[in-house]
Amino acid sequence: IHLYEPLHRKIFEVAGDIIRMGKIANPVTIKTFLKADEKVGDMTVSQYLARLVRNAVTVINAEDYGRAIYDLALRRALITIGEDMVNIAYDAPLDMPPQTQIEDTERRLFELAENGRYDGGFQAFNDAVALAIDMAAVAKERDGGLSGISTGIHSLDSKMGGLQRSDLIILAGRPGMGKTSLATNIAYNIAAAYEGEVQSDGSMKAKNGGVVGFYSLEMSSEQLATRIISEQTEVSSSKIRRGDINDADFEKLVACSMMMQKVPLYIDQTGGISIAQLSARARRLKRQRGLDVLVVDYVQLMTGSGKSNDNRVQEITQITTGLKALGKELNVPIIALSQLSRQVESRDDKRPQLSDLRESGSIEQDADVVL
Template identity: 80%
Template sequence: MAEAARKLNAAETPLYREAPNNIEAEQALLGAILVNNDAFYRVSDFLKAAHFYEPLHRKIYEVLAELIRMGKMANPVTIKTFLPADEKVGEMTVAQYLARLAGEATTVINAADYGRAIYDLATRRALITVGEDMVNIAYDAPVDMSPSDQIEDAERRLFELAETGRYDGGFESFSDAVKTAVDMANAAYMRDGHLSGVATGLRDLDRRMGGLQPSDLIILAGRPGMGKTSLATNIAFNIAASYEPVQQADGSFKAANGGVVGFFSLEMSSEQLATRIVSEQTEIPSSKIRRGEINEAQFEQLVGCAQTMQKLPLFIDQTGGISIAQLAARARRLKRQRGLDVLVIDYVQLMQGTSARAQQNRVQEITEITTGLKALGKELGVPIIALSQLSRQVESRDDKRPQLSDLRESGSIEQDADVVLFVYREEYYLKNKEPKPGTEEYIKWEGEMHEVKGKAEVIIAKQRHGPTGTVSLAFQGEFTRFSDLAEEHHLPERFE
């Protein structure tokens, strides 16, 4: 009896579980598009051919999409020539199958619902793939793969799935790449200032770089005291302050201007960073804010500025010595929860690598960090501004303007970066050379000092998609603020 019951239970247990799919929904959607091509535009912004479960349906959807986008009529007669004629669907030929799909088509109203059902099932199948891989790798883990590496890999794949609806690291057709390039040019034409990237708020720098380009790694380097962090906080504030969200077709928000900024401050606390930004905006020196040497009017100004800043999409992480894997995980999380358009890291030399081999060798560690940042920028599709220290050899030269060879600890910083910017202030070095007052040298020094006072140079030493050169900016040291220099033809009239 017990044996019979065991056999019965075994017979009832299915041999395998089929992946989630809905062939009827796929047929209904394809039929609706065949009858009325407008149905395609109700699903085309989120539904791709790869989301279909049935291979023949993928092929049909691909052909339909191509014909409709070319402005041609797509129906059972026009598309059958682009499909394999000898293939059979049960007893039917492909041509008969297409006619049946169109004949049983539902109304165009349901197209979006069917499309969404197909998309959701494709996402579930992708989740199953990620889950199976996680389980299999955890059971048979390679020797060189630590559990934290596996978590990092799983988190990356899940993030990609959440962002694109399909985990896929394969090839894309050149036509897709060209379409993306044209969309970017169109966005640049429509955006304020005609920039293809995110505007930094510094006119001359934007003009030279076209804004901060998506997925670029931008290294901002300089010796201590040059104002690297000040320039980074200025840019971060400008971007966050000009943020204008616009709703997409799928309900998510995208930045029409400005953007959401993530700031990893490994050197300063979030409170120090906030004090700096408040000082820049209110024009009250940060030293006075810290010591409380402010009057009532200035305090009201501070409170007003703080209230405005609370609404800004600027998020600060003040973890010191963060590893590249932790940073990537937190950036992905921020993008999922709040959105992310620009990432700032202050600064690279304070970060840590993750692999034990890299931690034993500083050059290898920096290589791992810069390669990781470049990959993260591409994955998230955002520009990353990473600050970097320069070596001391700058100080031993007569001309103290930095060069690419001055980047500290690794050639990989220069190699992986899409853009390298150096901040240089002649005033800083000249101030330390003050001669004895009353001498001839002092009069000469005073003239030179007057020439460079309040000026800074941002040297574009490398740029993959634009010219190199120098951009002049104004710098107000007491407020740690960079701004545009007045253009000659905008200056008030002068009488000699």
């Protein structure tokens, strides 16, 4: 509720409850649920309710009045965030670097911009049920009949139902097994299939495909682009790097590059990025360009944000927990690549197990899907 006065919030809540019960909300029915001895200036609650009714406006411009109240509530929230930012900057503890405060302030501002509030809370179960029904309706209308975002790989979609929002999907394998190749294929397929739909508030929402953010901690953006072009044109990447291509291959490369310029695939090639930096940049991308899928290549190359640098297990735990929280915050699926330990090579049965995930058991604990 965005009303400032506590009494106004209480009146609004009581009126809403009465209306939901199918009864009439008026000063007579509302005052029985308020404290009789409560004073508003020199007026009783009953007198104040009667005065509110006398000064009530028509419902013709109700939306405009509601938007004015909402805008003022956002301004109060901005003031609170600004005051907190100033107070923390003045009295920041020694173990809190300025970058941490910047990331925390950016997170609060993003949540305020996205949700109209900067604090979490309980959600009514009927709201969750409505969201589930909406998801089923979207799946019915979407190409392929998937509740999630299609990866472009039919065998994978049939098992997972597409990439589900807020899921953390771990794609694991030994070095050289094709993790990055599969991840780039999925990322490009989603971005290439993007179809935007204008919402009532003027924002864009993906009808098919989606906007993809790709954190490439291992490869440069040029290497990643070369790999995608090679996969799409079926021209060997080694030939592209050496320039050992004929005119026909070159024409295919040019045509592919022209098509790829329109694809909403954004690459961040920063190496050794921390989970806090990754989260801040993902929020910024969603706010500026939109974001439907996030890919991280790969988890073991990330760093933690705290003081656990001397304990790699705790650091990986912090990273995977942060990725899962980020997926829920942005409401997007996150595909995180991970290395497998050498144990899988020392066994007769080479099929990997969850315990083979390298450096931390939290990866299997936080993941919704492990491939």
